[in-house]
Amino acid sequence: MIDFYLNAKSGVAPYMQLIQQVRHALRLGVLHEGDRLPTVREVVARLAINPNTVSKAYRELEYEGLVTARQGLGTFIAKTLDGPAVAAQESLRQKLEQWLVEAREAGLDDEGVEALFLSTFRAFSEARA
């Protein structure tokens, strides 16, 4: 079962944080098809957040087809996200590590790495959009 948390400082709406955590857990293979998500009440009791926020996140996930709500039983993972991508992750991670080594050797600090990655990532996404 997934354990949600909230980052109050992120500027990301709480319902979106919950959605991202489910997607993230799916991508990393922490959640699988058929797994049950905590009930709205369980999340509310644990995080002290608005029940509407949890319902909204679950509705959105259902709309995306990632989960299905079964009356009286709970909300269940309906499909696994990017099955093949999970397998490719290890090799991608190794390439990224190699790149990080090169960036360090070229003299980039943490902030420099982050800035370069984000600006490249942004330009890349925009070009593809």
Added chain:
Amino acid sequence: MTSVLRAENLTKRYGRRTALSGCTLDVPVGHVVGLVGPNGAGKSTLLQLACGLLEPTAGVIEVLGERPVSGSARVGFVAQDAPVYAGLTVAEHLRLGARLNPSWDSTIAEQRIAQAGLDPSQKAGKLSGGQRANLALIVAAAKRPELLLLDEPVAALDPLARRLFLQALMELVAEQEMTVIMSSHLVSDLQRICDHLIVLVGSQVRLAGDVDDLLASHHRLTGPRRESIDVATFGWTLIEDRHTAAQSTLVVRSTAPIDDPSWQADQLDLEDILLAYLSESAPAATPERVLETQR
């Protein structure tokens, strides 16, 4: 959209002092609403008008489609500092609640008392601040109101007691279909539990809207300094602007994404947005602005 609270040109004066001036609001049902503003902005006055403890000087207020009447079974109210009867025990509070409220739900009351770890035989005067706040909440919620009004319920509590109180409150909201309006200036709490916000500044409504919409539509823009920025041509509303010799920093509201590449656009968290509205440089609210946020 059904309204839980509707105010039109609502004004309240105490002698010469104006506590609320020309407030127009339409709060949809089914939300947990945060009421924010500096001290003296009129938060308590608005809550007391909403539960019928005060009469407006001018304008109209409607709660659940009716003029507010003090003691209504449909509206629960917990005043500042969670007042309880010091000489009565926890159990006596519940008996009193049951006697005074025809709609009293003793199952909920007893369950909640047990869950909060309150000893029924304890005198309320001997309870800690957090326990007292929980007792006041349970008494207000056990009559199953459609609207629960809370005036700074957690201001005096330590972080752990605050979290426990908010957990209890959110569980009540999950169980009962209840709208909550709660004043507070603890933004981290508001961000956690509220899905709708009302910002009062200087007796007036400066901002009202769904939290997700507010977060999505406010941006911080940083770029090279410019002398004049015609934000209206981009369809932005300027909330705040700061300039140094080299740089301009704006807080703008825009429902469309910011696609001008000469600005670096960042997301704001709720605290940044509130501070921008509460700061002196923010322009006063116009009725259109208030209404615009309610779509």
